[in-house]
Amino acid sequence: MDKAGRDVWVFGDYRNYFQNRVTLQLLARGRELAAALGGELCVLVLGHELGQWVEEYVAHGADRVLALDHPCLRAYQSETYTRLLVDLALARQPRVILVGATSFGRELAARAAKRLHTGLTADCVELAVNDQGLLVQTAPGFGGNLLAEIVIPRHFPQMATVRPGTFQELPHDYERQAPVEWLPLPAGLKPERVRLLKSERLPPREQALENAPVVVCGGRGMASKKKFRNLQELARLLGGQVAATRPAVYARWSEEGTLVGQAGRQIKPQVLFSFGVSGAIQHTAGISGAPFIVAVNKNPGAVMMQMADVGLVADANQTCLALIRELKKRLRS
Numbered sequence: 001m002d003k004a005g006r007d008v009w010v011f012g013d014y015r016n017y018f019q020n021r022v023t024l025q026l027l028a029r030g031r032e033l034a035a036a037l038g039g040e041l042c043v044l045v046l047g048h049e050l051g052q053w054v055e056e057y058v059a060h061g062a063d064r065v066l067a068l069d070h071p072c073l074r075a076y077q078s079e080t081y082t083r084l085l086v087d088l089a090l091a092r093q094p095r096v097i098l099v100g101a102t103s104f105g106r107e108l109a110a111r112a113a114k115r116l117h118t119g120l121t122a123d124c125v126e127l128a129v130n131d132q133g134l135l136v137q138t139a140p141g142f143g144g145n146l147l148a149e150i151v152i153p154r155h156f157p158q159m160a161t162v163r164p165g166t167f168q169e170l171p172h173d174y175e176r177q178a179p180v181e182w183l184p185l186p187a188g189l190k191p192e193r194v195r196l197l198k199s200e201r202l203p204p205r206e207q208a209l210e211n212a213p214v215v216v217c218g219g220r221g222m223a224s225k226k227k228f229r230n231l232q233e234l235a236r237l238l239g240g241q242v243a244a245t246r247p248a249v250y251a252r253w254s255e256e257g258t259l260v261g262q263a264g265r266q267i268k269p270q271v272l273f274s275f276g277v278s279g280a281i282q283h284t285a286g287i288s289g290a291p292f293i294v295a296v297n298k299n300p301g302a303v304m305m306q307m308a309d310v311g312l313v314a315d316a317n318q319t320c321l322a323l324i325r326e327l328k329k330r331l332r333s
């Protein structure tokens with residue numbers, strides 16, 4: 001334990017629902033790691049108008065918040081953010097740095113790890129501390145067929161990225177208090193080589209999905225992005241919205257905002273079509289408000305088939321295509 005400090009840092013990514021939740025989820029696991037290391041759990045948050053986020057992080061378990069609040073940090077910029085993260089890490093020597101595996105987090109963590117001359121494990125599904133006080137980073141390899149336990153024995157800080165939804169956030173505790181250090185912007189920051197000209201929020205899907213009368217949900221059984229697109233066509237014909245399970249979101253067949261379940265949205269459509277979904281508890285936690293479920297699965301024993309009001313033992317994509325054909329025929333006549 002003598003080569004580095006004992007603190008665990010979480011990078012505070014507060015941009016929208018998913019980034020915001022992944023930070024809270026990392027705080028939950030970070031608390032356990034910090035306790036095992038005998039250190040503090042700190043959040044480093046860079047940006048502008050950070051007050052509410054600082055409070056949120058304290059309420060979710062941070063022992064200390066390091067906040068750098070400046071108008072020039074309003075938009076995420078990878079060069080500036082990397083430099084600030086690296087300089088602070090060199091000055092304060094955290095033992096562990098955890099970053100959410102969002103598009104931005106992946107870029108930031110990789111750049112920072114390179115400059116800090118340390119290792120980085122991407123997309124960890126489990127994190128623990130071993131007897132030597134080293135971070136044991138469990139990550140899937142070979143297409144998810146193997147889980148590797150990765151330990152970086154000599155380099156600090158030990159860095160990992162974790163996807164949204166991997167850990168369970170702690171309940172809010174607004175009574176919690178923790179010190180907040182408001183850091184000054186260092187002098188001599190170089191201008192970014194990439195200039196942000198415009199940014200636009202995508203129209204929020206959550207309302208649409210949460211209030212949709214019909215939802216067509218696809219899981220791993222859809223097998224490919226191309227086939228998953230057929231669900232979008234079916235949803236459009238039914239006047240509904242598309243939803244997805246976690247594997248479908250992770251495979252980028254569907255946007256993050258369509259995830260249904262414990263780590264995603266809670267939906268309550270009048271009719272839910274579920275294609276190639278096994279019915280894991282983390283998923284079904286998000287569909288308990290659906291009064292009528294039609295499930296298509298090649299395995300009649302799947303939990304989703306047991307839950308369904310109508311269960312079709314069939315190929316998910318073939319059934320989806322047949323429904324599209326039938327609906328189009330009816331719409332024409």
Ligand SMILES: Cc1cc2nc3c(=O)[nH]c(=O)nc-3n(C[C@H](O)[C@H](O)[C@H](O)COP(=O)(O)OP(=O)(O)OC[C@H]3O[C@@H](n4cnc5c(N)ncnc54)[C@H](O)[C@@H]3O)c2cc1C
Binds near residue numbers: 223247280
């Ligand atoms: C902390 C935590 C949070 C989580 N949060 C969520 C969450 O919010 N939402 C979520 O969805 N998951 C979540 N998960 C993941 C969850 O545990 C399951 O792994 C996931 O829901 C499984 O997704 P799936 O049903 O698409 O895939 P699988 O479990 O792999 O099931 C695929 C199904 O497709 C069927 N199938 C295969 N091929 C075909 C075919 N050709 N035609 C028809 N059927 C076919 C199979 O029989 C199977 O039943 C979470 C996990 C953890 C640990």
